Amino acid sequence: MIEARAIEVAIIGGGITGLTLALGLQKRNTNFHIYERAQSLREIGAGIGFTPNAERAMLALDPRIHEAFKSVASKNASDWFQWVDGFSGVNNDKDTVKEDLLFNMYLGERGFEGCHRAQFLKELVNHLPQGCVTFGACLDTIIDQGENERILLKFHNGTIAEADLVIGCDGIRSRVRQLILGENNPASYPAYTHKKAYRGLIPMEKALPALGESKVNTRLMHLGPDAHTLTFPVAGGKLMNVVAFVTDPGEWPYTEKLSAPAEKKSAIEGFSKFGGAVRTIMNLLPEDLDEWAIFDTYDHPASTYYHGRICIAGDAAHASSPHHGAGAGAGIEDVTVLATVIEVAQTTLLESPDKSRSGVLNAALATYNAVRLERSQWLVESSRILGEIYEWQYKPTGRDKKKCEEEVYWRSHKIWDYDIGQMLQETTEYYKQRVGA
């Protein structure tokens, strides 16, 4: 008789995906350990917004995650997300910050609130049990030692670890993705979307007098040709978050990094032909800016998110451009499915220890793959299209505001209205079919 044994999950990477997975597993009494290549858990000093579906996924995964977000989220003053003509201004008058409203969408009760990334991460970390993260652990390779044996993890510093399941939450340049799909497979690597973004936070005491109340305290997308800007309040309304995207026909010059210091004058130049509001925003940006290359996995999507007992989640699986503001939210949807199916698989193994351990865990990951692949890859594609719509480059919509509205409406609602309960029901049903079979 085989002895019943709980599952040990190795999480590679401690970003939003890895940490929310850890909390979801902890809530379901599943053992996990996080391996993080950095020396601490940290996030960049920028804003992030969560769509309504992401909030519902947080609640389903672990209400503590939702509480953590709400404790640092800034409410939008308006229940309407507004898309404005950032280019023309009103008659392109240099002295006015008024912009024509192109269209708006009702956000409802859970209304796409923003927060400061580092503040959210800190709240998540507060809930983690002591000693659950090994720092300086940069994954090199994974060895599957065979049926019912543990998987071996090897790190660049020469250390090794073992686990029953490995979940790569190691971001856009995921090593686990390379190991699953193959190092020579183009689908193992993200590609430059030929857009880059200047990101900055403007203190509200500067933004408010320059732009006025209605521009600084709610979510606004400023559209224009070959560039666009998103603004929303963060840090309890003390800061205005700015993400200013420009199309870049050239190549990203760095191979090792996706962000680099940038001069404020580049952002000012990039929007010099825009209306008064957008030009004012660029002038208010801090001097020490970073520019971020927008890479995604659209050109060569992954054909699968798992192999055996190893899988990828979050950006590691489906790195998306950020134009839907839904990449991290999609990672939280992923790990909600993973935590749910791992809990069920653990119950199977504890109740029926003579079942094939590898077979049960493989069925759990096959379930995750079946439930998540299509929707998350659609997000990658749709985010690309949205970026083009916002910069009047998408041929079917051009500069026609009615057509832009229709396109943005159905795409956004496909994300926002997603039924998380139904997703989890499908998860358990699919798993039962697999294990029964």
Ligand SMILES: Cc1cc2nc3c(=O)[nH]c(=O)nc-3n(C[C@H](O)[C@H](O)[C@H](O)COP(=O)(O)OP(=O)(O)OC[C@H]3O[C@@H](n4cnc5c(N)ncnc54)[C@H](O)[C@@H]3O)c2cc1C
């Ligand atoms: C400009 C911009 C704006 C965005 N805005 C939004 C938004 O408003 N809303 C939204 O939902 N999403 C947004 N996103 C997307 C969001 O930032 C990402 O989807 C999310 O941060 C990905 O989290 P992750 O945990 O999957 O990956 P990451 O945050 O990249 O974390 C990966 C972790 O793995 C570690 N790691 C990497 N390799 C290894 C290894 N070999 N071994 C061990 N550890 C490793 C890294 O150090 C890191 O800690 C935006 C993205 C950009 C670029």
